Amino acid sequence: MTGVSxxxxxxxxxxxxxxxxxxxxxxxxxxxxxxxxxxxxNVRAGIVxxxxxxxxxxxxxxxxxxxxxxxxxxGIMPVALAWALAWIVSAKKQ
Numbered sequence: 001m002t003g004v005s006x007x008x009x010x011x012x013x014x015x016x017x018x019x020x021x022x023x024x025x026x027x028x029x030x031x032x033x034x035x036x037x038x039x040x041x042n043v044r045a046g047i048v049x050x051x052x053x054x055x056x057x058x059x060x061x062x063x064x065x066x067x068x069x070x071x072x073x074x075g076i077m078p079v080a081l082a083w084a085l086a087w088i089v090s091a092k093k094q
Contacts, residue, residue: 046086050079 039047057075061067 046082050083053079 054075057071061071061074063071063075
């Protein structure tokens, strides 16, 4: 009798895992998502400049030789301030 009950338990598990979820599919919700618009020329230029300014500052100042504070103030802070300003200005448009 043990073999029959084990087979029935296996059938119950398989049906519970494979068949029941297909019978009770959730109704898909109608989601109105925003479509991502492509980046403008100004944003693309800002991204490129954001990479190039710290690279140029790193090459010229060599922060690994002890000019780290100067590198942060000349190479990283202007980029961070420019993006913060762009973020603040873009909030008015929306």
